[in-house]
Amino acid sequence: MGMDKQIRRLGIALVMCFVALFAQLNYVQFFGAERVNNRPDNRRQEQRDFSRPRGQILSADDTVLARSVAERSRFKFRRLYPEGDLFGPVTGFYSFTLGSSGVERVYSGELAGATPELRFANLSDLFVDRENVGNVHLTLRTDVQRIAREQLGDREGTVVALDPRTGAIDALWSNPTFDPGPLSTNTQGSTDLKEALDVNPEKPLLLRAYRETFFPGSTFKVVTASSAVERDRVSEQQPVYPVLDSFDIDFTDRNLRNFGGESCGGTLYDVLRVSCNSGFAQMGIDLGPGPSVEGAEAFGFNDTPPIDLPNPAESRFPTEFPEDQGNGPLARASIGQGDVSSTPLQMALVAAGIANGGSVMTPHVMDRVTNEADETVRTYEAEEWRRAMSPETADVVRRGMIEVAVNGTAEGLLIDGMEVGGKTGTAQLGTDPPRSHAWIIGFAGPPGQPATVAVAVLVEGQEGASEQTGGRVAAPIARAVMQAVLDSRGPDGGG
Amino acid sequence: MIERMRRNAELTLLLMAAGVTIGAYTLASLGSTASVPANIGPFLGLILVLFAVAHIAVRRLAPAADGTLLPLAGLLNGIGYVFIARLEEDLAGLQSLWTAVGIGAFVATLLIVRRPRDLERYRYIALFGGVALVMMPLLPVVGLSVNGARIWINVGPINFQPGEFAKLALAVFFAAYLVEKRELLALASWPRARPVLPDPKHLGPVLVAWGVAIVVIVAERDLGTALLFFALFIVLLWVATGRVGYLAVGFGLFGSAALVSWQLFSHVQTRVDDWLNPWAPNPSIATYEPRGFQVAQGWYALSDGGVGGRGLGLGVSDENLPEAQNDFIFAVIGEELGLLGTTAVIVAFLLIIGSGLRIAARQDGSFEKLLATGLTTLIGVQAFIILAGVTRLLPLTGVALPFVSYGGSSLLANYVLLGLLVRLSDDAHQRGERRARRPGAVPVGAR
Numbered sequence: 001m002g003m004d005k006q007i008r009r010l011g012i013a014l015v016m017c018f019v020a021l022f023a024q025l026n027y028v029q030f031f032g033a034e035r036v037n038n039r040p041d042n043r044r045q046e047q048r049d050f051s052r053p054r055g056q057i058l059s060a061d062d063t064v065l066a067r068s069v070a071e072r073s074r075f076k077f078r079r080l081y082p083e084g085d086l087f088g089p090v091t092g093f094y095s096f097t098l099g100s101s102g103v104e105r106v107y108s109g110e111l112a113g114a115t116p117e118l119r120f121a122n123l124s125d126l127f128v129d130r131e132n133v134g135n136v137h138l139t140l141r142t143d144v145q146r147i148a149r150e151q152l153g154d155r156e157g158t159v160v161a162l163d164p165r166t167g168a169i170d171a172l173w174s175n176p177t178f179d180p181g182p183l184s185t186n187t188q189g190s191t192d193l194k195e196a197l198d199v200n201p202e203k204p205l206l207l208r209a210y211r212e213t214f215f216p217g218s219t220f221k222v223v224t225a226s227s228a229v230e231r232d233r234v235s236e237q238q239p240v241y242p243v244l245d246s247f248d249i250d251f252t253d254r255n256l257r258n259f260g261g262e263s264c265g266g267t268l269y270d271v272l273r274v275s276c277n278s279g280f281a282q283m284g285i286d287l288g289p290g291p292s293v294e295g296a297e298a299f300g301f302n303d304t305p306p307i308d309l310p311n312p313a314e315s316r317f318p319t320e321f322p323e324d325q326g327n328g329p330l331a332r333a334s335i336g337q338g339d340v341s342s343t344p345l346q347m348a349l350v351a352a353g354i355a356n357g358g359s360v361m362t363p364h365v366m367d368r369v370t371n372e373a374d375e376t377v378r379t380y381e382a383e384e385w386r387r388a389m390s391p392e393t394a395d396v397v398r399r400g401m402i403e404v405a406v407n408g409t410a411e412g413l414l415i416d417g418m419e420v421g422g423k424t425g426t427a428q429l430g431t432d433p434p435r436s437h438a439w440i441i442g443f444a445g446p447p448g449q450p451a452t453v454a455v456a457v458l459v460e461g462q463e464g465a466s467e468q469t470g471g472r473v474a475a476p477i478a479r480a481v482m483q484a485v486l487d488s489r490g491p492d493g494g495g
Numbered sequence: 496m497i498e499r500m501r502r503n504a505e506l507t508l509l510l511m512a513a514g515v516t517i518g519a520y521t522l523a524s525l526g527s528t529a530s531v532p533a534n535i536g537p538f539l540g541l542i543l544v545l546f547a548v549a550h551i552a553v554r555r556l557a558p559a560a561d562g563t564l565l566p567l568a569g570l571l572n573g574i575g576y577v578f579i580a581r582l583e584e585d586l587a588g589l590q591s592l593w594t595a596v597g598i599g600a601f602v603a604t605l606l607i608v609r610r611p612r613d614l615e616r617y618r619y620i621a622l623f624g625g626v627a628l629v630m631m632p633l634l635p636v637v638g639l640s641v642n643g644a645r646i647w648i649n650v651g652p653i654n655f656q657p658g659e660f661a662k663l664a665l666a667v668f669f670a671a672y673l674v675e676k677r678e679l680l681a682l683a684s685w686p687r688a689r690p691v692l693p694d695p696k697h698l699g700p701v702l703v704a705w706g707v708a709i710v711v712i713v714a715e716r717d718l719g720t721a722l723l724f725f726a727l728f729i730v731l732l733w734v735a736t737g738r739v740g741y742l743a744v745g746f747g748l749f750g751s752a753a754l755v756s757w758q759l760f761s762h763v764q765t766r767v768d769d770w771l772n773p774w775a776p777n778p779s780i781a782t783y784e785p786r787g788f789q790v791a792q793g794w795y796a797l798s799d800g801g802v803g804g805r806g807l808g809l810g811v812s813d814e815n816l817p818e819a820q821n822d823f824i825f826a827v828i829g830e831e832l833g834l835l836g837t838t839a840v841i842v843a844f845l846l847i848i849g850s851g852l853r854i855a856a857r858q859d860g861s862f863e864k865l866l867a868t869g870l871t872t873l874i875g876v877q878a879f880i881i882l883a884g885v886t887r888l889l890p891l892t893g894v895a896l897p898f899v900s901y902g903g904s905s906l907l908a909n910y911v912l913l914g915l916l917v918r919l920s921d922d923a924h925q926r927g928e929r930r931a932r933r934p935g936a937v938p939v940g941a942r
Binding site: 007011020028029039047048 | 734794800841
């Protein structure tokens with residue numbers, strides 16, 4: 001009885017052991033590698049990024065918003081944000097201990113030079129390990145952003161300005177905000193600061209412009225109008241809504257009153273001009289639940305906009321209108337109350353879609369990415385996000401909004417020599433004394449040409465609750481910001 | 496004729512191993528500091544001298560030996576050195592010193608052990624020596640506990656792990672013991688009533704080996720070495736007798752011991768928990784570090800490497816992976832050389848195992864056969880235990896990766912082991928030659 005048989009079997013057994021090892025290695029290093037690499041506590045990629053310089057973030061007018069400086073610490077570099085809080089939530093912070101946000105997060109690959117187009121500009125790059133960070137140029141302008149900050153002042157609120165033709169965002173300002181510099185030091189101090197900001201009830205870390213929703217109030221009426229015109233329920237002449245001081249809601253004595261208890265009615269433009277609740281409530285009821293939902297969703301409601309910033313919030317329009325609740329929910333939703341809520345960005349997109357022939361462009365903050373040699377390696381390709389309505393419908397509503405600016409509640413928007421449209425809103429908060437969110441949305445451009453800027457301004461928690469509040473409080477801010485954008489566009493519309 | 500072919504093949508392979516080592520050393524330096532290492536000349540010289548010494552020794556002392564073992568060990572040693580130098584520069588000098596000592600031990604083994612059969616006579620010295628070595632870390636003054644495992648002894652300036660040498664002594668003893676008893680153990684009638692279990696009186700040696708393993712687990716907290724010793728004994732018992740029952744009983748006993756120690760000892764539980772879910776939050780420290788931090792980081796290093804690796808010197812394990820140069824060096828190889836690199840290491844071990852078992856199969860004498868099998872099992876199983884731990888195929892039980900990990904004891908013991916295998920290979924070939932020259936003669940021990 002020889003031992004060779006056992007030795008052979010031992011050999012087979014050991015080979016099997018190593019085959020199992022090989023199979024496991026194939027899982028860890030190949031088939032499951034991505035899953036393992038993406039585990040939240042796996043910090044290797046960030047660690048590598050932190051030991052390398054990182055590209056700059058620049059505004060459209062070439063102000064440096066974020067840059068890396070060498071530092072003698074565990075990490076060889078840290079980020080500086082020369083503009084402080086002006087672009088805080090847009091650029092975001094960049095910290096090994098705290099993570100990252102904003103553009104730092106979304107375009108991390110570009111800034112670190114990790115994308116293929118930055119890595120291998122030519123064949124020799126395959127063999128030479130040069131620093132090939134990318135610089136991210138934003139569509140936002142420092143001057144416009146500054147004006148937004150000045151105009152809003154200490155009040156809490158949001159300013160969004162964008163180009164309706166492309167979706168390129170010119171200004172995205174919310175107050176309160178934060179300075180990303182102290183959050184990016186990788187020190188205990190930054191951790192303490194972050195913890196303090198996290199529990200701050202005013203949520204300064206949250207760029208409410210696109211991450212928080214509010215009652216849109218009467219600004220939403222242009223959505224209702226668009227839905228109704230698109231479905232041929234309403235034209236410039238028909239119908240003529242009866243003059244009422246309130247709209248009768250089922251099962252309740254608390255009817256939907258017009259602002260200040262005034263009576264109003266008339267054609268589409270009449271009810272738009274004075275922001276007539278009873279007229280738009282009737283319009284929504286006539287339209288019915290299905291088309292109302294479709295119309296709102298065509299603008300992007302009930303979906304998150306594909307903006308190139310992290311975690312956008314979804315604006316909501318209710319989809320269920322139970323019959324046993326009568327006409328109340330739909331009537332309220334049609335005038336931007338009830339269960340409707342919207343981010344300021346979404347309302348700016350509503351204005352932009354109307355100004356841009358019914359096409360809502362994908363909102364974005366990145367304009368282009370350049371390499372170290374200042375060659376453009378990537379440009380943001382503008383694309384349509386939603387087709388909200390036909391160009392014909394858009395034109396009807398657009399002229400209605402111009403009417404509101406020229407003869408209605410949005411007079412404060414008017415800019416000399418420009419075609420301006422707008423819609424105010426005052427979302428009552430039901431407090432005592434009465435307070436409300438003051439809204440305005442609008443667009444402007446050279447007469448006879450497509451509008452080159454759309455805007456949404458929200459000033460939160462203003463005293464008073466009349467329809468004038470939006471026009472009085474928000475319109476001057478929107479006007480100043482639009483003026484600044486138009487100036488920067490130049491006489492030919494720029495872009 | 497065959498001698499010259501084998502030696503020339505060995506020389507060629509050694510030069511290739513030297514080339515790989517030098518290239519990797521240069522690349523690792525370029526990767527981490529972007530410059531060619533300053534000591535590249537002396538380093539090249541040292542490697543060539545060490546390999547040349549080993550090669551000439553084999554040429555002189557064991558000319559007919561297998562030509563792949565030394566180059567494979569040299570390659571693993573070289574790659575290991577590159578990674579140690581890249582991870583802990585301070586340890587590189589020591590490791591090269593230990594490599595030189597290891598090569599010296601390899602040559603000394605070839606010089607001293609001229610006939611493997613002679614070792615059989617020292618079986619009881621080997622037994623007592625082996626047991627004494629296993630127990631040494633438990634001695635009060637010299638014993639040293641590192642990271643919870645009491646497997647070190649400290650004499651003056653030198654720390655070493657006697658367990659690495661004990662495994663050689665025990666391999667010699669087990670081989671000699673089983674040659675003496677194999678007839679008895681194999682032919683002893685197993686009671687028909689319970690065919691699975693052999694007669695209790697034949698289980699004596701199994702129980703002794705089991706007892707040694709238990710001591711290692713309980714007193715020294717060294718699960719990996721316990722598993723290695725026990726696997727060595729059970730495998731040799733099975734190879735010697737052909738009785739599968741011994742395998743079943745042996746692993747059954749080890750399994751129950753492992754189960755009991757898992758229930759009794761927290762350090763065993765920790766190992767198992769870390770294996771099953773290294774990402775569970777650590778209850779004892781209030782950080783976001785997962786409980787099985789080292790195991791998880793080992794996996795991250797491997798997955799980070801992907802197929803092609805991050806490149807030598809370009810990984811981040813020196814900041815992340817505790818004990819990267821010891822138990823987890825394989826994870827760093829996986830990070831910087833990728834699946835290709837880890838596969839190469841696995842294949843190198845498989846080739847060593849293949850050569851070792853071929854040497855065993857070629858032996859005429861039972862003792863030599865068992866000794867070669869035992870030594871090969873030691874390398875193969877030790878490599879498997881640590882590789883399976885690092886890749887999370889099995890719970891992590893820290894043992895050194897032969898020839899690759901940092902550590903003098905391990906390197907020295909494995910070079911002695913390699914010397915014995917080379918000697919066995921040469922001996923078998925010489926005997927075969929002699930037999931061929933004397934047709935009709937039946938050599939002793941052949942069957």
